Amino acid sequence: MLTEDKVLKKVIAAIHDAMIVDGVDIDMETHFQHDLGTDSVDIVTLLMTLEEQFGDNVAESDAMGFETVGDVVNYILQYKSSAVEISGAEV
Amino acid sequence: MSGRRVVISGLGAITAVGHNSDIFWRACLNGETSVESIPQHWYQFWQPKSTCWSPLPLPDYSLFGLRKYDLMQYDIASLNAIAATKEALSNAGFEVVPQTTNAARECIHQEDPYNIGVFLGTSLGGIWSLLSNYAAHCQQPLREYLPHGEQSNNLNSDLCDVDRALLSPGKINTFGATMSISNAIAAAVGIKFGIKGPVNVYVCACASGTAAIGNAYQAIVRGDIDMAISGGSDYAHDDFGALFRGFDAVRALVTSQNDPKSVNRPFDSERSGFLYSEGGTGVLILEELSHLQKRQKHGIAEICGYAESFDSHSIISIDTEGVEIRRMIHKVLESAKMQPSDIHYINAHGTGTQVNDRVEAKIISDIFGRRPLVNSTKSILGHTLGASGALEALVCARSILEGRTHACVNLDNPIEALNFAVNSEKTNILTALSLSYAFGGHNAALLLKSII
Numbered sequence: 069m070l071t072e073d074k075v076l077k078k079v080i081a082a083i084h085d086a087m088i089v090d091g092v093d094i095d096m097e098t099h100f101q102h103d104l105g106t107d108s109v110d111i112v113t114l115l116m117t118l119e120e121q122f123g124d125n126v127a128e129s130d131a132m133g134f135e136t137v138g139d140v141v142n143y144i145l146q147y148k149s150s151a152v153e154i155s156g157a158e159v
Numbered sequence: 160m161s162g163r164r165v166v167i168s169g170l171g172a173i174t175a176v177g178h179n180s181d182i183f184w185r186a187c188l189n190g191e192t193s194v195e196s197i198p199q200h201w202y203q204f205w206q207p208k209s210t211c212w213s214p215l216p217l218p219d220y221s222l223f224g225l226r227k228y229d230l231m232q233y234d235i236a237s238l239n240a241i242a243a244t245k246e247a248l249s250n251a252g253f254e255v256v257p258q259t260t261n262a263a264r265e266c267i268h269q270e271d272p273y274n275i276g277v278f279l280g281t282s283l284g285g286i287w288s289l290l291s292n293y294a295a296h297c298q299q300p301l302r303e304y305l306p307h308g309e310q311s312n313n314l315n316s317d318l319c320d321v322d323r324a325l326l327s328p329g330k331i332n333t334f335g336a337t338m339s340i341s342n343a344i345a346a347a348v349g350i351k352f353g354i355k356g357p358v359n360v361y362v363c364a365c366a367s368g369t370a371a372i373g374n375a376y377q378a379i380v381r382g383d384i385d386m387a388i389s390g391g392s393d394y395a396h397d398d399f400g401a402l403f404r405g406f407d408a409v410r411a412l413v414t415s416q417n418d419p420k421s422v423n424r425p426f427d428s429e430r431s432g433f434l435y436s437e438g439g440t441g442v443l444i445l446e447e448l449s450h451l452q453k454r455q456k457h458g459i460a461e462i463c464g465y466a467e468s469f470d471s472h473s474i475i476s477i478d479t480e481g482v483e484i485r486r487m488i489h490k491v492l493e494s495a496k497m498q499p500s501d502i503h504y505i506n507a508h509g510t511g512t513q514v515n516d517r518v519e520a521k522i523i524s525d526i527f528g529r530r531p532l533v534n535s536t537k538s539i540l541g542h543t544l545g546a547s548g549a550l551e552a553l554v555c556a557r558s559i560l561e562g563r564t565h566a567c568v569n570l571d572n573p574i575e576a577l578n579f580a581v582n583s584e585k586t587n588i589l590t591a592l593s594l595s596y597a598f599g600g601h602n603a604a605l606l607l608k609s610i611i
Contacts, residue, residue, distance in 0.1 A: 085227040085228065086227070086228050086231075087228060087263070088226075088261070088262045088263040089227075112333050112334075113228050113231055113232065115333070116231055116332075116333060117227070117231075124535075153394060
């Protein structure tokens, strides 16, 4: 069963792989630009790490619209849960 | 600015026989090589004349402070350049610390970033990234025929064969363009270490590393900068063996079918070509002498001359008279006010091809006679292309520091009566000449001496 908590943990892991966020507590409300200083290159890198975690169908146009970590989690919960099931990914 | 002296203060290396300069140097002294059969799956594409190579095991990049986003954004040639630079800076006694404004990047503690340059050579740049992305791009229509996800377990046997034949990654890397460009190697190092001085790449095939170090030396002598990160890096890998095939097609590679350990034989009468190396990286930190002295550190060796020339003869073959190579050697000696008799050791280009070794041995014999020790570091590593000159300069520096060098491996029947190194025993090495020549006709020579 894919829960918000499980997806959040995986998204946080993907963020740590994609950019420098050492020492920053990340939760659903964390804002990419305001709290993490994220730029467009970071978002592209994040997209690649999300694809590794959740399958390769995260649309770039969707990724560019992410403002908060919660946006990513909800996107995956809403549209991509089947990809997680197929890839057999474990949290 | 005349009279400025340039010293080598730090060394870094990623090679097939070791992932740091000390391990590489010890492997050289012990004559350790790494030669294996080429990957079996390459035979489905063509029948190669050469059947062995020297593969490059990749380092654990986390040991060099590289993180996953670095691995996603840079070609392996660039990652290895960063890793070797990290070692070389530490070896030179510099403290590398995170930048205050960006923890993803580092800087050299207490050094002016505008006073430091990056001068790196490469033959093929980010060719691995280019070719893997190209393959993924071309194969995309084929992949559309293949089911995805768990259904792949149920493919019929024909589709399984297709799936296996598609060796490339399943999709394009978003950073493929910037991973592939040749200047990325120097740019990656410049960005990672916060360098603000001149940052350039030198692309002249197998002389690239030597040319990069030589140009760094000249920039310091001119007074442009006081310190440089210099060297060369190449990663000549692709999943399908196409790069290897290119060199195999022109009969440049070893063709002997004997024991793989014995096929690489520079300057030997039984030589049959050069041993293809999957890649390597060598980095040397250069400093103006007073800059080093202010830090109260000791240098490894001094660079006292650099010269280059161009054959204007053939894109693929050395001028058999060696006219421009001879001119270059005299020029580098003159620049340091030295005579041929002053040279104790020559690290030859020594590829192991029929023509190169014959021409080079004759040139050395004519100019230097039998006095200087001669070896070829390519007898250890094979040909690391744009990294070779840098790794050979590294060997020259360590040879001067320790008063000994490595044997010319597999040299049983020398083609010329030169003073080839047959062991790594202590001897007198106060000066060293490193020679590099390249496809296209580029020649480069570095002259080193002990720091007095």
